[in-house]
Amino acid sequence: MADKAYQPEEQSAAMQFLDIVFLLAAIFGTLLLPIYLHLAGAATETTKIDNPTWDLLKQTPGQVAAWTALGKDPASAHDIIQTRFNYVIDWPTLIAVAVILFLYFFLLFRFSDSEYRDVIAEKFGGGKK
């Protein structure tokens, strides 16, 4: 059994370094770059009100008291109050995301299973059930 076992080659220092560069590129390229370029993040919209007052911002007296305690006036509270999420569901995008997620998990389990069969065959001996 032992002589049948798969013996991986040792990775050279240069190739290890290349792998580390790849990992860094993947982390920063796919995760940080979209944020840095403002492509990713919360999808919100701000509805502008000119010369805002607490009344125009529809705040009750109790809420006004809280805003004041937090050091806000109608002008500085305006953006906080008027910014809303935009929950328009774009069906083609939603379906695309669902398909991508499903494919990701499907292939993840498929590839894992093929690798797992190797592991079990080598560990317990292949062929016999």
Added chain:
Amino acid sequence: MTAATTTANGAPQKISLLRVLGPAHVWALGVGIVLVGEFTGWNFAAGKGGTLGAMIALWVCGLLYTAVAMIDSEVTSTVAAAGGQYAQAKHIVGPLMAFNVALYLVFAYTMLEASDAILVGDTMVQFASDMGVTGLTHHSFIVFTVVFLVWLNYRGILATLNFNFVITALAFLSIVILFLSVQPWSQGAVLKLGEMVTKENALPYGWLGVIAAMQFGIWYYLGIEGTTQAAEEVRSPARSLPLGTMTGMITLLIAATMTWYVCASLLPWQYLGQTVYPLYDAAKATGSWQLQYLLFVGTVLAGVASANGCINDAARAWFSMGRDRYLPAWFAAVHPTYRTPYRALIFLLPVALAFALIADINQAITFSILSGVLHYTFMSINVIMFRNKWPLGTIRRGYVHPFHPIPAYILLLLCIVTFFAIFLGYGTQLIAMVAFYAIVSVWFHFYRYQYVRRGAQFTMPWPKPVGY
């Protein structure tokens, strides 16, 4: 301890990490990581679905985590190996899955660490500004938080975790004191829930907003599954693990409810939905400088405790992958004096710093939550495969969770709902994160796996799985 693995002249022949943690440290690691969720992050659920939406999300996510805790207790009490869920995936699903699970852990914790650092930095700046000192920026505080904690972890984790135990307890105490000082039993004295939450604004986006709020409802509990990672150190895992995890869940549910009640009664929902430090702001809105000072200290301590635990866990997972050759073996180095995975620690330092300095806190939190939800999706399928490959009775289990497979299906359903919740408002980040995991998975399966030994990955003394 050291003598056992080191020769007399001090030159180690074989070096391994030291695991010298007691149950109190495990508590400090688990709760210390999670508790910061009360001080920041959960409140973005109010922004996505209103104050009432945040509360519904709080309880639905509590259900999700109860399922996580039940499933995780069974698998962890059986696969009681260091590396936690990573080792489970390796034995139950396969190498590529294990690679992904370890990355989920690394990024859930590293992004949480980044948001902790942002929280500490922003709280310092806000506190200074409340005392009339303007013109400070959060950068130096963010950098110092990350660098100092990485340095502590570099020097060894035992002292670090003793320190964590104390600051986690203090942070928790600050929530309890705030709750008791605002006279929660008499609405209208300090708390004005009826004023803040009205019929018109309770669900500003309707029921769609409640689903959307699920994204940040996760944040109340994210990381609690980490308590079971230290399975080896617990004296009787069969009893202590489910008990410990369940009581941890109940504690967090109580803390989350207290936090929600105080914040919802003191802050308008629009403000609550975007602030970085809701508990500090709630204390400020009471008008008491003592409470404001207390919650400033509590917020900073919770951020530090959480970042500290995250650095430890993320580096461990990264190190484990290096040791199995899933990543370059270079990362598998252990420091001969401090017995810490020092190269993994140093490698992850700039990653955490970059996200802490460039991303907004809600974006960093979203990356962490996404990795968490991907992880829970894996867990639900994993436990079904576990029961199929080794049916009850074939191996000794420390704990058998009841009602199988109902918790697994509930968990899977809630994960799908949460993916939809993240899609609402944060769809681009969802795509970016899945793209990242897909790219590195292809890299692993078609290229990296050639350097990995095959049969040696299976280290548990179990019989051959059914069906192979």
Added chain:
Amino acid sequence: MISFPWPAASSPGWFFLDWAMWILSAVFILWMLWDWYSIDSTFSEDVLTSSREGEIEAVSEKHDLRS
């Protein structure tokens, strides 16, 4: 705004803290880089990467029995 009865409310103190954070961060980073370099040049790669899965458990169990 609440006025704080704390001496820490002085502006120079906060800006001093800001600078101290930068300097200390640099010191810790340099210390880690120096230690990393000295360890990597003192010990061989085989010794540094000699840890194997499962051995940690053996160590921690000993600890549990002893305590």
